[in-house]
Amino acid sequence: MSQPGRRTQEWDVRASTLARNTHNLIRSIVENLTVEPNPSKPFIALSVGDPTTFGNLNPPEQVLQAVRESIELHTSRGYGPAKGHQEAREAVAEYSAHQGNVTAEDVILCSGCSHAIELVISVLADSGQNILVPRPGFMIYKTLAEGLGIVIKYYKLLPDKQWMVDLDDLENQIDEDTAAIIVINPSNPCGSVYNKDHLNEILDIASRNRVPIIADEIYEHFVFSGNEFTAISSLSKDVPVLTCSGLTKRFLVPGWRLGWIIIHDRHNILGKEVRNGLANLATRILGPSTLIQRALPAILKYTPQSFFDEVVLFIEVSGRFHETTIPNQAKMAYEELLRAPGLRPIMPQGAMYMMIEIKISHFPEFKNDLQFVERMVSEQSVFCLPGRVLNRYLKKPGLRPIMPQGAMYMMIEIKISHFPEFKNDLQFVERMVSEQSVFCLPGRCFEYPNFMRIVLTVPEDILREACQRLVIFCKEHIDIGEKCKEIDNN
Amino acid sequence: MSQPGRRTQEWDVRASTLARNTHNLIRSIVENLTVEPNPSKPFIALSVGDPTTFGNLNPPEQVLQAVRESIELHTSRGYGPAKGHQEAREAVAEYSAHQGNVTAEDVILCSGCSHAIELVISVLADSGQNILVPRPGFMIYKTLAEGLGIVIKYYKLLPDKQWMVDLDDLENQIDEDTAAIIVINPSNPCGSVYNKDHLNEILDIASRNRVPIIADEIYEHFVFSGNEFTAISSLSKDVPVLTCSGLTKRFLVPGWRLGWIIIHDRHNILGKEVRNGLANLATRILGPSTLIQRALPAILKYTPQSFFDEVVLFIEVSGRFHETTIPNQAKMAYEELLRAPGLRPIMPQGAMYMMIEIKISHFPEFKNDLQFVERMVSEQSVFCLPGRVLNRYLKKPGLRPIMPQGAMYMMIEIKISHFPEFKNDLQFVERMVSEQSVFCLPGRCFEYPNFMRIVLTVPEDILREACQRLVIFCKEHIDIGEKCKEIDNN
Ligand SMILES: Cc1ncc(COP(=O)(O)O)c(C=O)c1O
Ligand SMILES: Cc1ncc(COP(=O)(O)O)c(C=O)c1O
Numbered sequence: 001m002s003q004p005g006r007r008t009q010e011w012d013v014r015a016s017t018l019a020r021n022t023h024n025l026i027r028s029i030v031e032n033l034t035v036e037p038n039p040s041k042p043f044i045a046l047s048v049g050d051p052t053t054f055g056n057l058n059p060p061e062q063v064l065q066a067v068r069e070s071i072e073l074h075t076s077r078g079y080g081p082a083k084g085h086q087e088a089r090e091a092v093a094e095y096s097a098h099q100g101n102v103t104a105e106d107v108i109l110c111s112g113c114s115h116a117i118e119l120v121i122s123v124l125a126d127s128g129q130n131i132l133v134p135r136p137g138f139m140i141y142k143t144l145a146e147g148l149g150i151v152i153k154y155y156k157l158l159p160d161k162q163w164m165v166d167l168d169d170l171e172n173q174i175d176e177d178t179a180a181i182i183v184i185n186p187s188n189p190c191g192s193v194y195n196k197d198h199l200n201e202i203l204d205i206a207s208r209n210r211v212p213i214i215a216d217e218i219y220e221h222f223v224f225s226g227n228e229f230t231a232i233s234s235l236s237k238d239v240p241v242l243t244c245s246g247l248t249k250r251f252l253v254p255g256w257r258l259g260w261i262i263i264h265d266r267h268n269i270l271g272k273e274v275r276n277g278l279a280n281l282a283t284r285i286l287g288p289s290t291l292i293q294r295a296l297p298a299i300l301k302y303t304p305q306s307f308f309d310e311v312v313l314f315i316e317v318s319g320r321f322h323e324t325t326i327p328n329q330a331k332m333a334y335e336e337l338l339r340a341p342g343l344r345p346i347m348p349q350g351a352m353y354m355m356i357e358i359k360i361s362h363f364p365e366f367k368n369d370l371q372f373v374e375r376m377v378s379e380q381s382v383f384c385l386p387g388r389v390l391n392r393y394l395k396k397p398g399l400r401p402i403m404p405q406g407a408m409y410m411m412i413e414i415k416i417s418h419f420p421e422f423k424n425d426l427q428f429v430e431r432m433v434s435e436q437s438v439f440c441l442p443g444r445c446f447e448y449p450n451f452m453r454i455v456l457t458v459p460e461d462i463l464r465e466a467c468q469r470l471v472i473f474c475k476e477h478i479d480i481g482e483k484c485k486e487i488d489n490n
Numbered sequence: 491m492s493q494p495g496r497r498t499q500e501w502d503v504r505a506s507t508l509a510r511n512t513h514n515l516i517r518s519i520v521e522n523l524t525v526e527p528n529p530s531k532p533f534i535a536l537s538v539g540d541p542t543t544f545g546n547l548n549p550p551e552q553v554l555q556a557v558r559e560s561i562e563l564h565t566s567r568g569y570g571p572a573k574g575h576q577e578a579r580e581a582v583a584e585y586s587a588h589q590g591n592v593t594a595e596d597v598i599l600c601s602g603c604s605h606a607i608e609l610v611i612s613v614l615a616d617s618g619q620n621i622l623v624p625r626p627g628f629m630i631y632k633t634l635a636e637g638l639g640i641v642i643k644y645y646k647l648l649p650d651k652q653w654m655v656d657l658d659d660l661e662n663q664i665d666e667d668t669a670a671i672i673v674i675n676p677s678n679p680c681g682s683v684y685n686k687d688h689l690n691e692i693l694d695i696a697s698r699n700r701v702p703i704i705a706d707e708i709y710e711h712f713v714f715s716g717n718e719f720t721a722i723s724s725l726s727k728d729v730p731v732l733t734c735s736g737l738t739k740r741f742l743v744p745g746w747r748l749g750w751i752i753i754h755d756r757h758n759i760l761g762k763e764v765r766n767g768l769a770n771l772a773t774r775i776l777g778p779s780t781l782i783q784r785a786l787p788a789i790l791k792y793t794p795q796s797f798f799d800e801v802v803l804f805i806e807v808s809g810r811f812h813e814t815t816i817p818n819q820a821k822m823a824y825e826e827l828l829r830a831p832g833l834r835p836i837m838p839q840g841a842m843y844m845m846i847e848i849k850i851s852h853f854p855e856f857k858n859d860l861q862f863v864e865r866m867v868s869e870q871s872v873f874c875l876p877g878r879v880l881n882r883y884l885k886k887p888g889l890r891p892i893m894p895q896g897a898m899y900m901m902i903e904i905k906i907s908h909f910p911e912f913k914n915d916l917q918f919v920e921r922m923v924s925e926q927s928v929f930c931l932p933g934r935c936f937e938y939p940n941f942m943r944i945v946l947t948v949p950e951d952i953l954r955e956a957c958q959r960l961v962i963f964c965k966e967h968i969d970i971g972e973k974c975k976e977i978d979n980n
Contacts, residue, residue, distance in 0.1 A: 011700050011759040013730060018638070019613045019767030027572050027773040052568035064561055067781070071557055077549060078542040079744045082517050111601045111747065115775040123509045144774055148508070210501050240503060254569045255780030257601065269501040277509030283517040284634055285605040289779045290745030291557070 022147040025139050025445045035430045037437035044458075044466040045439045049188060051252050051408060051457035057314065059252045060307040066298035067291065076294040082283040084109025084260075084293055091297035092260050099217075099231040099243055099262060106263040108278055109296075111288045113218045113259035116244040118144045120214050120261055123277040124242070125150040125179035131214070132173050132181045134165065136411065136448030138188040138216070150179070154447060159402055159413070163192035167201055174209045180242075181211050183232055186219040189411050189446050189453040191404020193227045199235050212240040212270070218249055218259075221308060223406035224316040233264040240265040240274075247292075249408070250308065251299065258292045315408050315456045396471055398478045408456050411443075416450045420479050425450050431477075436469035512637040515629050515935045525920045527927035534948075534956045535929045539678060541742050541898060541947035547804065549742045550797040556788035557781065566784040572773040574599025574750075574783055581787035582750050589707075589721040589733055589752060596753040598768055599786075601778045603708045603749035606734040608634045610704050610751055613767040614732070615640040615669035621704070622663050622671045624655065626901065626938030628678040628706070640669070644937060649892055649903070653682035657691055664699045670732075671701050673722055676709040679901050679936050679943040681894020683717045689725050702730040702760070708739055708749075711798060713896035714806040723754040730755040730764075737782075739898070740798065741789065748778045748786065805898050805946045886961055888968045898946050901933075906940045910969050915940050921967075926959040 030047055037043040051057045070076045083089065089104040096102050110116040117140055125131055127149030133141045135154035142152050153173045156166035170181070183202060186193045194202075206213050215232045223229045233241040246259030263275060287293075400413035414428055422428045425442035429452055433439050443451030458466070520537055527533040541547045560566045573579065579594040586592050600606040607630055615621055617639030623631045625644035632642050643663045646656035660671070673692060676683045684692075696703050705722045713719045723731040736749030753765060777783075890903035904918055912918045915932040919942055923929050933941030948956070 009700065011728070011730075011757075013614070013702055013760055013764060015613055015763040015767030016616045018616070019771050020763075022767075022770040022774060024572070024770070024773035031571055048569065050569045052564070055564050058564070059567060067561055068558065071554055071561075074542070074545050074548070077743045077745050079538060079540045081521055082514070111605075111775055111778075115601075118774060123505055124503070126506045126508070210499065212503055238501070240501075253567045255567050255783075257776065257779045267501075270503050273505045273510075274503060277505030277512075280512040280514070281509050283514030284512060284608060285601055286747065288601075289747045289782065291781070292779065293745075 017149075018147040020147075022143060024143040026441060029441065029445060033433065033439070035433045037433050037439075038435055041437040041469070043433075043437045043439070044462055044469075046454040046458060046463075046466055047439045047441045049249075049408065049455055050254050051249065051311075051455075052254065054457070054459050054462060056459040057252050057311060057457055060303050062302040062304070062307075063251055063253065063295075063299050066295035066302065069298070070291050070295040073294055076291045078290065080109075080287060080290045080293055082286050083107070083279060084287050085290065088293040088296040089260075091300045092262070095300040096231075096243075096245075096262055099233045100236075100264050100266075102262055102264070108261040108263075108282055109287045109293060110246070110259040110261060110282075111285065112254075112257040113216070113244050113246040113248055114140055114144070115257070115285075115288075116246065116259040116261045117141065117214070117216065119278055119281045120242040120244060121145055121150065121180070122148060123274055123281055124212060124214070129177045129179040130175070131179055132170065132211075134182065134184055134187070136163075136189055136443065136446035136451065137182070137184055139446060141182055142447070151177070153178070155181075157187075157190060157192070159411070162405065163187060163190035163402070163411075164194065164198055165202055167205060170202070171205045171209070174205075174211060178209070178211050180214045181206055182214045182216060184216040185232065186222050186229065186406035188219065188407055189409045189441070189448075189451075190402070191407045191409050191411070191456075193223045193229060193406040195228065196230050196235060199230055199232045203232065203236055203239055206239040207237070212242065215241050215243040217243055217245045219407040220245055221250060222312055222315070222408065224312065224404070227405045229406065233262070236264060236266070238267050238269070240267075240269045247296075247299065250311075251303065252311070256289070256292050258288045258296065396474055398474050399470075404456070409453050410456060411448075411451050411453055412440075414443075414450050414452060418479055419474075419477050421477055425452060428452070432470070432473050435476075436473045438466045438469050438473075440470075507639075508637040510637075512633060514633040516931060519931065519935060523923065523929065525923045527923050527929075528925055531927040531959070533923075533927045533929070534952055534959075536944040536948060536953075536956055537929045537931045539739075539898065539945055540744050541739065541801075541945075542744065544947070544949050544952060546949040547742050547801060547947055550793050552792040552794070552797075553741055553743065553785075553789050556785035556792065559788070560781050560785040563784055566781045568780065570599075570777060570780045570783055572776050573597070573769060574777050575780065578783040578786040579750075581790045582752070585790040586721075586733075586735075586752055589723045590726075590754050590756075592752055592754075598751040598753075598772055599777045599783060600736070600749040600751060600772075601775065602744075602747040603706070603734050603736040603738055604630055604634070605747070605775075605778075606736065606749040606751045607631065607704070607706065609768055609771045610732040610734060611635055611640065611670070612638060613764055613771055614702060614704070619667045619669040620665070621669055622660065622701075624672065624674055624677070626653075626679055626933065626936035626941065627672070627674055629936060631672055632937070641667070643668070645671075647677075647680060647682070649901070652895065653677060653680035653892070653901075654684065654688055655692055657695060660692070661695050661699070664695075664701060668699070668701050670704045671696055672704045672706060674706040675722065676712050676719065676896035678709065678897055679899045679931070679938075679941075680892070681897045681899050681901070681946075683713045683719060683896040685718065686720050686725060689720055689722045693722065693726055693729055696729045697727070702732065705731050705733040707733055707735045709897040710735055711740060712802055712805070712898065714802065714894070717895045719896065723752070726754060726756070728757050728759070730757075730759045737786075737789065740801075741793065742801070746779070746782050748782045886964055888964050889960075894946070899943050900946060901938075901941050901943055902930075904933075904940050904942060908969055909964075909967050911967055915942060918942070922960070922963050925966075926963045928956045928959050928963075930960075 086104060088109060089107040092107045093102040093104050110119060121131060121144055130151035130153045131141065131145060132153050132155050134157050136157060145152055155170040155173050157163040158166050213232060217231060220231065221229050233243050241264040243262040243264060244259065247256060248254045248259065261278065398415050398418040402411050404410050414425055416422060416424060419428060422431065425444055429440050429442045440452040440454050443449050576594060578599060579597040582597045583592040583594050600609060611621060611634055620641035620643045621631065621635060622643050622645050624647050626647060635642055645660040645663050647653040648656050703722060707721060711719050723733050731754040733752040733754060734749065737746060738744045738749065751768065888905050888908040892901050894900050904915055906912060906914060909918060912921065915934055919930050919932045930942040930944050933939050
C-alpha cells in the first residue's frame with residue numbers, strides 16, 4: 001500500500017492492464033474494417049458467424065411466440081436469481097439430457113455463450129495458469145483469458161485429417177499449470193465434428209493428466225448428414241466437464257444473449273468450491289434477460305425438430321428447404337442426371353444434397369470443373385453451392401477449401417506463396433474487399449495464418465456471387481507459374 | 491512458466507482467486523437465507539431493491555409495446571456491435587442530455603448497470619490500485635473489484651447530515667493508487683440526493699487530486715418533492731466522469747439487463763486509451779440483448795413524464811396514484827383535518843403526501859405517536875406509510891429511521907445495545923424473519939453495521955403490516971431500561 005498523499009501533478013489516467021490486454025480479433029477486424037469495398041459491386045460479408053445477417057434464416061414462430069407471451073408476464077421483468085430462474089434451468093437440464101445426467105442444479109444461465117465461457121475460464125484458471133485452446137479455433141478464449149493473465153497455449157488440429165486433434169501435441173502441451181482443455185465441437189472455424197472414438201481419446205488424455213475439460217458445444221446438433229454429434233460429457237468417466245452452450249446459433253437468435261453452463265462432475269471432483277465459485281461469478285452481472293429466461297421453457301420445448309433439420313440442411317446444401325417438394329426434385333434430378341453423359345450423380349444419403357462427378361474430358365467446352373460448375377450455377381441448376389459442391393468449386397490453384405462436417409463455416413487455405421502480391425492472409429482479404437467487395441475473415445482471427453473462413457448461412461445466390469468473385473480474384477492475382485500449371489493440367 | 495510435465499497425482503481442481511474473492515453480500519444473504527419465516531405470518535420481503543416484486547408497480551404500456559414491436563423486427567435477433575446498436579446509443583445520448591454534451595460515441599450499452607460498473611471499474615483500476623466507495627453504499631463495487639485485486643477504500647457518509655459526504659474523510663482517503671471515486675447519487679441505501687453545492691465540493695476534491703469520478707446514477711430523477719437531481723457530470727469542469735445508468739429502476743424492468751456507460755471527458759483527459767479500453771472490454775460478452783436494444787429508442791422517447799412522476803410519488807407517499815381524484819382527496823382531507831382538534835395538517839408541496847403534526851397531549855387515549863399512527867393506519871386513513879410518515883412511525887426506542895430524499899430505500903439505525911439478545915444487525919434481521927416473517931437487509935450488506943434497509947416500493951397495506959410487525963418485534967426485544975424510559979417519557 002502506498003502512503004496517503006495528494007496527487008497534484010497533471011492529469012494522467014491510464015487504461016488498466018485488463019482493458020489493454022483484452023483483444024477481440026474478430027470484432028476489431030469486423031468493426032474497424034478500413035478498406036473501402038469496390039463501389040461498383042455490392043458488398044458481401046462472409047465474415048461474422050451471424051446466421052441472421054441476410055434475413056434468409058429466421059427463428060421459428062414458436063420461439064417468437066414464447067417471447068411474445070413472456071412480455072405479458074409480470075414475472076418477466078423483475079430480477080432473477082443470479083444463476084437464473086429455476087424453471088428456465090430445469091428446461092435447460094431437460095433439453096441437455098443427451099449430455100449426461102443433468103439437473104437444474106447443474107445449470108447456470110449466462111448472457112450468451114461468451115459469458116458462459118468467461119465464467120468457466122475464470123473459475124478454473126488463475127493468473128499465470130494456462131488453458132489449452134485448439135488452433136485453429138474461435139478466439140473468444142484468448143479475448144477472455146489474456147486480460148486476466150491466464151496464458152493461452154495452443155494444441156494443433158490436423159487439416160488433413162478433418163481437423164482432428166493432434167493428440168500427441170495436446171498431451172505435450174499439458175504442464176503443471178494447465179487449468180483446462182478447451183474442446184470446441186462442432187468446430188468454429190473448421191466445421192469439424194468429432195466421433196466418439198476421437199472424443200474418448202481426448203478424454204483419456206484429460207483423465208491421465210487430471211485436467212478438466214471446457215466443452216464449447218454452441219454448435220451442438222449442427223452436423224451434416226453422415227455425421228453424428230456426441231456431447232463429450234456423455235462419454236466422460238471421471239473428467240469433470242463444464243459445457244457451454246446457448247440459444248445463439250441453433251435457435252438463430254445470437255443477439256438475445258442467452259447462454260448457459262452445465263456442470264458435469266460425476267465423481268464430485270470439482271466439489272463445492274468450483275460450484276460456489278461459479279455461483280459467485282454469476283452474481284457479478286446477474287445473468288441473461290429475464291424476458292428471455294421466462295420464454296426459455298417454451299422455446300426449448302416447442303421448437304419442432306423439423307426446424308432444426310431444415311436449418312442444418314440449408315447450411316449443408318443451400319437454401320431451398322422451403323420447397324417441400326425438394327426430395328422428389330432431388331430424385332427426379334438424379335434420374336435425369338443418370339441420363340446425362342459425363343455426369344455421375346450420387347444419390348444423397350441424408351435428404352437433399354447430391355454429389356455429382358463431372359467426367360470433365362467428356363465436356364470439351366470446359367477446361368475444368370470450375371468452368372463447368374460456373375456455367376451450371378449460372379444456369380440455376382438444382383445443385384447448390386455450399387457444402388461439398390462449394391468445396392469442389394473453390395478447389396482452385398492457390399486455394400484449398402476443407403470440407404466441413406458441421407457448424408456453419410468452411411476454412412479455405414490460401415497458398416500465399418502463389419500470390420506474390422500479398423504478404424499474408426490479412427492483405428489478401430483486404431484486397432478482396434477493395435476489389436471484389438467480398439469480406440471473409442482472415443485465418444489470423446483463429447491464430448491460423450494463410451487461411452480464410454467463410455460462413456455457409458448466406459443465401460444461395462449471394463454465396464454463389466461471392467464465390468465467383470473470389471475465384472476471379474484468385475485468377476487475377478495468382479502468379480504466372482501457377483497459372484501455366486493450371487493451363488497445362490487441362 | 492513451469493516445466494511441461496504430466497500431472498498424474500490425484501484430481502485436485504480449485505476455484506480461482508477471482509471466483510473465491512467475488513462476493514455479492516446482498517445476493518448471498520437473499521438467495522441463501524436459511525432462517526425459516528414464522529409459518530403463521532405471511533412472509534414479507536423488504537429486502538431486494540426490485541420494484542416489481544409485489545406487482546404493484548409495472549412498466550408503462552409504451553415500454554411493453556416497444557418490445558412487442560421489436561420482436562417482429564428481423565434486426566432484433568442478430569449480433570449488435572459490441573458497444574451496442576448506433577440508434578440505441580443515439581437514443582441514450584439524447585435521453586441523457588441533462589448530463590452534459592453527450593453523443594452516441596460516448597455511450598456504451600451494457601448488460602445492466604452492474605455490467606456498466608464492471609467495465610468502468612476494470613478499465614480504470616489495476617490490481618493493487620484502489621477505488622473510493624461511500625459507506626454506507628451499494629456493494630456491487632466490492633463484489634466486482636475485490637476479485638480483480640482492486641482495493642476498496644471507504645469514505646464516510648454522515649447520517650446526521652442527510653448522508654452527505656464527509657469531505658475531509660474523502661480527501662484523506664485519496665492516495666497515489668486511487669483510480670476513481672465512486673459517487674452514488676441518489677443513494678442506495680441511503681435515499682439521499684445531493685444538491686449542486688455538495689456535488690461541486692466533491693468535484694473540487696476530485697479535480698485537485700486528479701482522480702476521475704464514477705457516477706452511479708441508476709436512480710437519476712428518483713427524487714422526492716423539494717429535492718432536485720443534478721448529474722455530477724453536468725457540473726464537472728475538468729474531472730472525467732464515467733456515468734453508469736440504465737432502464738433498471740426508472741422503467742421498472744430490472745430483469746431486462748439494459749444499462750449503459752456515458753463517457754464525459756471535456757478536456758480529453760481519458761484519451762483514446764480509456765475509450766478503447768472500454769470498447770475492448772465490451773467485446774468480452776457483447777452487451778445487452780438486441781431485442782431490448784431495438785426497443786430502446788421508443789422506450790426512451792415515448793414513456794410519458796406522468797409515468798415517472800407517478801412512480802416517484804408512489805414511493806414517496808404510498809400507492810394511491812391510480813386514483814386520479816387523489817389531489818382533491820388530499821385537499822378535502824386537509825380541510826377536514828383542519829377542523830380536527832389536536833392535528834395540524836401541512837398541505838403537501840408536491841402533489842400527494844401530507845405531513846400531520848399530532849399534538850399528542852390532546853389524545854389521552856394514546857400514549858405516543860406510534861399508538862396514534864397505528865390506530866390511524868388500522869382505520870385505513872388516507873395518510874400513508876412511506877416517506878415522512880413512515881419515518882415518524884418507526885422512530886421508536888431502539889430504532890432510528892433516516893428520512894430519504896430520493897431513490898427507493900430508507901435506512902434505519904438499530905441501536906443494537908438496546909437489544910441485549912442480539913449481537914449484531916444480522917442476528918436482528920434473522921430473528922425478525924423467524925418471528926415476524928419480515929425480511930430487511932442488514933446494514934452489513936452496505937458495510938454499515940447496526941442499520942437495516944427497507945424498500946419503499948412495496949404496496950401500502952403490505953408495508954404497513956410489515957412496519958407494524960417490526961414495531962412489535964422491537965417492543966418485544968428492547969431491554970427493560972429502554973422500555974421504562976419509553977413509559978416515563980409518555
Ligand atoms: C465456438 C463458439 N463459441 C462461443 C461463441 C459465442 O456465442 P455467443 O454469441 O452466445 O456468446 C461463438 C460465436 O460465434 C462460437 O463460434
Ligand atoms: C446504486 C446501484 N447501482 C447499480 C445497481 C445495479 O443495477 P442493475 O440491476 O441495472 O445491474 C443497483 C441495483 O440495485 C444499485 O442500487
